[in-house]
Amino acid sequence: MSTERKTLINYIVEMAEDEANALARKMLDNGYDPLELLSHCREAMDIVGSRYEQGEYFLPELMMAGEMLNDISGIAKPLIQHAGGEEKKKSLGTIVLGTVYGDLHDIGKNIVTFMLEINGYEVIDLGIDVPIAEFISAIEEHEPQVVALSGFLTLAFDSMKETVEAITAAGLRNKVKIMIGGGQVDEAIMFHTGADAFGLNALTAVSLCKGWMGEEATT
Amino acid sequence: MTNLEYNDDYIEREQRVLDVIALKQPDRVPIFLYSTFWQARHAGMTCEEAMYDYERLSAAIKDSVLEFEPDSYTLIHPAIALGPTMEIMGYQQLKWPGHEGMSPDVSFQYIDAEYMKAAEYDEYLDDPTGFYLRRYLPRIAKAYEPLADLPDFTSLFYTRLIHCTTSFADPKVIEAFETLARAGREANKMFAEVSRIGAEMKDLGYPLCQSASGGAPFDYFADYLRGSKQGMLDMFRNKDKLLAAMDAAAPRIARGIINSVGDNRCRIAFIPIHWGLDGFMSPVQFENFFWPSLRKVLMLLIEADIVPNLLWEGDCTSRLEVIKDVPVGKCIYFFERTDIFKAKEILGDIVCLRGNIPASMMTTGNPDDVVEYCRKLIDVVGKDGGFIMDCGVGIPDEAKTENVKAMFDTTKNYGIYG
Numbered sequence: 001m002s003t004e005r006k007t008l009i010n011y012i013v014e015m016a017e018d019e020a021n022a023l024a025r026k027m028l029d030n031g032y033d034p035l036e037l038l039s040h041c042r043e044a045m046d047i048v049g050s051r052y053e054q055g056e057y058f059l060p061e062l063m064m065a066g067e068m069l070n071d072i073s074g075i076a077k078p079l080i081q082h083a084g085g086e087e088k089k090k091s092l093g094t095i096v097l098g099t100v101y102g103d104l105h106d107i108g109k110n111i112v113t114f115m116l117e118i119n120g121y122e123v124i125d126l127g128i129d130v131p132i133a134e135f136i137s138a139i140e141e142h143e144p145q146v147v148a149l150s151g152f153l154t155l156a157f158d159s160m161k162e163t164v165e166a167i168t169a170a171g172l173r174n175k176v177k178i179m180i181g182g183g184q185v186d187e188a189i190m191f192h193t194g195a196d197a198f199g200l201n202a203l204t205a206v207s208l209c210k211g212w213m214g215e216e217a218t219t
Numbered sequence: 220m221t222n223l224e225y226n227d228d229y230i231e232r233e234q235r236v237l238d239v240i241a242l243k244q245p246d247r248v249p250i251f252l253y254s255t256f257w258q259a260r261h262a263g264m265t266c267e268e269a270m271y272d273y274e275r276l277s278a279a280i281k282d283s284v285l286e287f288e289p290d291s292y293t294l295i296h297p298a299i300a301l302g303p304t305m306e307i308m309g310y311q312q313l314k315w316p317g318h319e320g321m322s323p324d325v326s327f328q329y330i331d332a333e334y335m336k337a338a339e340y341d342e343y344l345d346d347p348t349g350f351y352l353r354r355y356l357p358r359i360a361k362a363y364e365p366l367a368d369l370p371d372f373t374s375l376f377y378t379r380l381i382h383c384t385t386s387f388a389d390p391k392v393i394e395a396f397e398t399l400a401r402a403g404r405e406a407n408k409m410f411a412e413v414s415r416i417g418a419e420m421k422d423l424g425y426p427l428c429q430s431a432s433g434g435a436p437f438d439y440f441a442d443y444l445r446g447s448k449q450g451m452l453d454m455f456r457n458k459d460k461l462l463a464a465m466d467a468a469a470p471r472i473a474r475g476i477i478n479s480v481g482d483n484r485c486r487i488a489f490i491p492i493h494w495g496l497d498g499f500m501s502p503v504q505f506e507n508f509f510w511p512s513l514r515k516v517l518m519l520l521i522e523a524d525i526v527p528n529l530l531w532e533g534d535c536t537s538r539l540e541v542i543k544d545v546p547v548g549k550c551i552y553f554f555e556r557t558d559i560f561k562a563k564e565i566l567g568d569i570v571c572l573r574g575n576i577p578a579s580m581m582t583t584g585n586p587d588d589v590v591e592y593c594r595k596l597i598d599v600v601g602k603d604g605g606f607i608m609d610c611g612v613g614i615p616d617e618a619k620t621e622n623v624k625a626m627f628d629t630t631k632n633y634g635i636y637g
Contacts, residue, residue, distance in 0.1 A: 064452060154578050184615075188577070192583040
């Protein structure tokens with residue numbers, strides 16, 4: 001059924017939402033393996049992600065692709081018969097991520113999560129206005145290689161600094177790389193906070209993680 | 220109003236700003252004192268106090284203006300001193316300091332949500348007032364909720380417009396109007412304070428840097444009606460309706476700004492730009508969805524003798540060629556992270572540029588950094604006029620005082636045209 005596979009991927013990549021949903025539904029109705037269908041969706045997401053990296057796609061396309069993936073997963077997942085459910089893709093590494101305390105903005109953080117996930121990383125997203133203690137306990141629990149701090153407001157500069165200091169005080173600083181981003185964050189703020197790196201966009205977040213954790217599955 | 224009411228200092232500062240808007244070279248680079256909470260904090264107030272105490276906020280603004288002597292300043296009350304009014308009306312679109320568990324010294328933040336459903340575009344287009352009354356207002360403030368039960372007045376005529384007065388006898392509607400009247404009286408107090416301090420500052424020789432604010436039609440929908448996610452998805456799912464709605468909204472947004480400027484002597488309107496920046500949408504999407512309706516607003520304002528002051532948030536360097544399509548000498552483009560030096564090359568003979576000392580430098584840098592950056596701005600962007608000194612989005616709430624001082628001293632000394 002490689003024509004259907006190609007057509008489905010093409011619909012998703014070209015943002016043809018109605019056609020993609022209808023075809024996915026039809027394929028499943030005709031007995032198409034839901035796991036395989038979901039793997040086609042992931043293939044499509046990889047293409048969307050690389051178009052984003054190449055500056056061809058932007059935030060609206062990422063949002064739209066995310067919607068299509070959610071909708072199709074919603075139809076496919078209940079049909080999965082296998083004992084273990086969907087086979088878990090091997091993760092390239094773990095990132096604990098959140099918007100620092102005092103700041104409620106999440107759009108930038110969500111794009112970073114999306115891009116890291118489609119690049120094969122496991123992201124523990126702690127949400128917005130995350131208290132310092134929550135970062136510490138998430139680091140202890142998930143043992144990530146990378147911690148990503150997001151913030152849009154200028155007040156986040158000091159929240160980031162305090163979060164990094166607390167990670168150091170908890171004896172965890174040498175176990176993680178810390179990257180920051182969002183709003184008006186730049187190199188000066190990286191030095192101010194004591195983070196290892198900063199990024200102006202989600203692509204930098206991905207390339208930093210690749211640099212720190214590699215691109216090959218390790219587990 | 221005649222010039223006789225305005226003293227020489229006022230006229231001199233105002234002229235400096237009018238000159239750079241018209242792309243002329245004044246005696247020196249003008250500088251604005253523009254901040255959200257910085258002036259209040261500089262006076263020792265918390266953000267919460269700034270949002271609740273109109274008179275102390277005025278005093279903080281007055282003191283900082285007299286300390287730094289800018290060419291223009293802003294009365295930030297209508298943007299921040301809203302705590303008491305919001306509490307009375309149960310406003311739902313902001314979280315603010317000291318309210319519902321927020322700590323007293325953090326900035327207010329907007330709650331991004333879907334305040335209008337996709338299916339309601341038709342209603343918006345067909346009967347915007349009805350949509351506002353019965354759908355939108357009830358979602359943005361508790362006091363407006365009972366208005367959801369008001370009838371569609373345009374469905375009524377003759378005796379039916381007599382019968383429908385029963386709606387106004389509904390106890391919930393009566394309570395809503397009473398609450399809104401209380402909110403209105405509170406807002407009047409705030410505006411009265413704005414008038415009082417504005418007159419005092421005028422007599423001290425300081426013109427305002429803006430007398431109204433507005434937004435781009437795309438942002439109006441993506442920020443305030445549909446929410447950011449739905450706003451972006453609408454570019455695919457509801458493309459034609461979004462375009463038609465923005466087209467309909469443009470003259471209304473312009474009218475709102477024109478009414479708000481009224482007969483103010485200051486005819487500058489502040490228009491922050493949110494979703495048009497690089498990375499958020501593609502150049503093609505910007506040209507199709509963002510720029511045309513925004514340009515329509517700008518042209519209507521310019522026709523009404525109003526200077527649009529667009530705050531291009533984030534980085535808009537890739538948009539420069541598109542946004543240069545405006546009449547010469549009629550707009551201010553205020554840049555945050557856009558390459559303002561490149562902007563000078565592309566837009567320098569079309570619009571007045573304003574900005575853009577980085578927030579990071581103002582909060583974590585030292586005065587030497589600020590002096591160096593300001594000199595570069597003056598040398599390059601200020602060349603031959605057409606430039607107003609400011610930070611990226613005004614002075615950040617956490618800026619160091621010595622850095623603000625460095626920015627003013629450098630502009631006043633180094634910024635003199637020889």
